[in-house]
Amino acid sequence: MLNKTGIPTAEDVKKVSPSEDRLKKGPVAIIECFQEIPCNPCTEACKQGAIQPMEDINNLPKLDFDKCNGCGVCLSRCPGLAIFIVDASYSDTEAVVRIPYEYLPVPQVSDKVVGLGRAGEELGVFEVIKVQSGGQKNKTYTLWLVVPNDLAMDLRSIRLGGVRHAN
Amino acid sequence: MPKVKETEILIVGGGPAGLSAASAAANLGASVLVLERDGKPGGQLIKQTHKFFGSKKQYAGDRGYQIGDLLIEQCRNNPNLEVWTDTTVLGIYEDGVVTAEGQGKHLKITPKKIIVATGASEKMIAFPNNDLPGIYGAGAVQTLMNVHGIVPGKRVLMIGAGNIGLIVSYQLMQAGVEIAAIIEAAPTIGGYLVHASKIRRAGVPILTSHTITEAYGDEGVEGAIICKLDESWQPVLGSEQDLKVDVVCLAVGLSPLTELCFQADCQMKYVPELSGHVPVRSEYLETTRPGLYVAGDVSGVEEASSAMVEGRLAGISAACSLGYGEDIAPKLQAEALAELSELRAGPAGQKTLRGIINLMDKGGVVC
Numbered sequence: 001m002l003n004k005t006g007i008p009t010a011e012d013v014k015k016v017s018p019s020e021d022r023l024k025k026g027p028v029a030i031i032e033c034f035q036e037i038p039c040n041p042c043t044e045a046c047k048q049g050a051i052q053p054m055e056d057i058n059n060l061p062k063l064d065f066d067k068c069n070g071c072g073v074c075l076s077r078c079p080g081l082a083i084f085i086v087d088a089s090y091s092d093t094e095a096v097v098r099i100p101y102e103y104l105p106v107p108q109v110s111d112k113v114v115g116l117g118r119a120g121e122e123l124g125v126f127e128v129i130k131v132q133s134g135g136q137k138n139k140t141y142t143l144w145l146v147v148p149n150d151l152a153m154d155l156r157s158i159r160l161g162g163v164r165h166a167n
Numbered sequence: 168m169p170k171v172k173e174t175e176i177l178i179v180g181g182g183p184a185g186l187s188a189a190s191a192a193a194n195l196g197a198s199v200l201v202l203e204r205d206g207k208p209g210g211q212l213i214k215q216t217h218k219f220f221g222s223k224k225q226y227a228g229d230r231g232y233q234i235g236d237l238l239i240e241q242c243r244n245n246p247n248l249e250v251w252t253d254t255t256v257l258g259i260y261e262d263g264v265v266t267a268e269g270q271g272k273h274l275k276i277t278p279k280k281i282i283v284a285t286g287a288s289e290k291m292i293a294f295p296n297n298d299l300p301g302i303y304g305a306g307a308v309q310t311l312m313n314v315h316g317i318v319p320g321k322r323v324l325m326i327g328a329g330n331i332g333l334i335v336s337y338q339l340m341q342a343g344v345e346i347a348a349i350i351e352a353a354p355t356i357g358g359y360l361v362h363a364s365k366i367r368r369a370g371v372p373i374l375t376s377h378t379i380t381e382a383y384g385d386e387g388v389e390g391a392i393i394c395k396l397d398e399s400w401q402p403v404l405g406s407e408q409d410l411k412v413d414v415v416c417l418a419v420g421l422s423p424l425t426e427l428c429f430q431a432d433c434q435m436k437y438v439p440e441l442s443g444h445v446p447v448r449s450e451y452l453e454t455t456r457p458g459l460y461v462a463g464d465v466s467g468v469e470e471a472s473s474a475m476v477e478g479r480l481a482g483i484s485a486a487c488s489l490g491y492g493e494d495i496a497p498k499l500q501a502e503a504l505a506e507l508s509e510l511r512a513g514p515a516g517q518k519t520l521r522g523i524i525n526l527m528d529k530g531g532v533v534c
Contacts, residue, residue, distance in 0.1 A: 003355040006363030006373045035360040036513040039220035041228040058513025079218035080361025120370030157368040
């Protein structure tokens with residue numbers, strides 16, 4: 001149960017996941033926001049009209065996967081760090097997962113880092129292919145990680161305390 | 168300085184509620200004096216490095232300290248407004264005189280209206296050795312780290328999975344400190360689940376239905392024993408775990424800082440949903456002592472977003488009662504009330520709403 005452990009369940013994740021077809025078409029946001037709290041910056045961040053305005057600020061965000069182009073603006077704006085971008089069109093076998101990151105040191109492009117799932121479990125060692133700064137004010141980094149296709153919906157964090165290189 | 172300082176509106180406390188009240192009142196034309204006990208205004212905002220929730224109107228998406236800077240700037244640019252730091256209010260007297268200690272002097276102020284925005288203080292819990300060096304309140308950990316740049320230790324046990332426990336754990340991790348676990352006596356996580364999830368996926372266990380049974384160590388904390396609680400909150404025998412930690416951080420809730428309200432003879436009521444004794448007040452935040460308003464955590468512990476809106480509402484109401492902005496005040500008040508209802512409309516705000524209904528209900532007044 002999410003509210004006992006902090007770990008979203010498979011059913012929780014399923015509710016906010018696009019179809020396999022949509023995933024294959026290219027980058028798309030996965031909004032892992034499962035609790036009604038007064039918060040709406042994602043709706044203002046989205047310039048694609050994909051995250052619909054909320055009637056009540058406590059509503060859960062509603063994302064139209066077909067309008068979402070995976071630009072990632074919502075990812076860097078979400079105060080809950082709950083939005084990820086998955087691009088399953090990266091190659092036949094690999095996907096790119098973009099995650100928000102607010103720890104030090106910030107990994108560099110081509111670093112190999114230990115990827116973690118929603119429970120903090122190790123999923124393997126993956127390459128960072130891009131690092132985007134959120135800028136002076138926002139400060140949240142976006143890390144782009146290349147992962148095998150089957151981990152695209154699982155990898156959500158990396159091990160802290162710096163970069164652990166593959167042996 | 169004259170023997171007695173005159174001002175139209177005196178605001179006690181320069182946190183999110185106090186500063187918002189100050190600029191709202193000064194913008195309508197009232198002369199405002201803010202007294203802040205600390206050396207710098209901003210209250211708890213200056214230690215908040217995470218992005219705030221809410222909507223644009225409450226600066227959502229900005230980090231707490233950035234919001235603090237913004238509020239301080241708004242006050243600094245207002246010619247009707249003065250902020251005195253390192254000044255502690257001591258008493259509010261029957262004849263309307265307010266006394267304070269500051270600048271090495273005993274100060275007297277005669278305001279026409281008063282807004283008490285003193286915030287809240289941290290609760291403590293009882294367990295053996297809770298006086299060992301290395302046992303901290305979460306606020307102290309934040310002050311050490313985010314004001315003075317000092318980490319409290321190497322490995323921390325966090326007690327409490329409300330928003331403060333979750334956020335301070337995250338800040339500790341950002342500072343390179345390991346969190347052994349976050350434990351919470353209640354069966355569910357009290358804080359926002361997005362905060363919990365981001366900590367959990369970084370590898371930190373969040374153990375609900377768990378409590379601390381003791382801390383141990385010679386010179387300071389060397390470890391802590393935690394155990395599971397059953398459905399009736401009783402320790403489960405044999406469930407003890409020994410965690411090697413050098414810091415135990417307590418984030419077990421806040422109590423409204425209401426001493427001045429008691430002393431000023433405001434009617435008080437114990438409202439558990441608002442976290443303790445709070446002054447009975449009108450919709451516009453005026454207490455039963457005419458001309459004395461409250462805003463922020465002192466009127467019930469909540470989020471900084473609502474504290475800022477309450478501050479604005481109290482500031483407008485106090486200024487309006489002095490004849491300032493009478494034409495636009497009703498509209499501004501209605502806007503603030505609408506924002507508060509919006510913030511409290513969801514499941515997370517239900518407790519506060521119940522508390523306010525309970526508070527407004529006649530009866531149960533303690534003094």
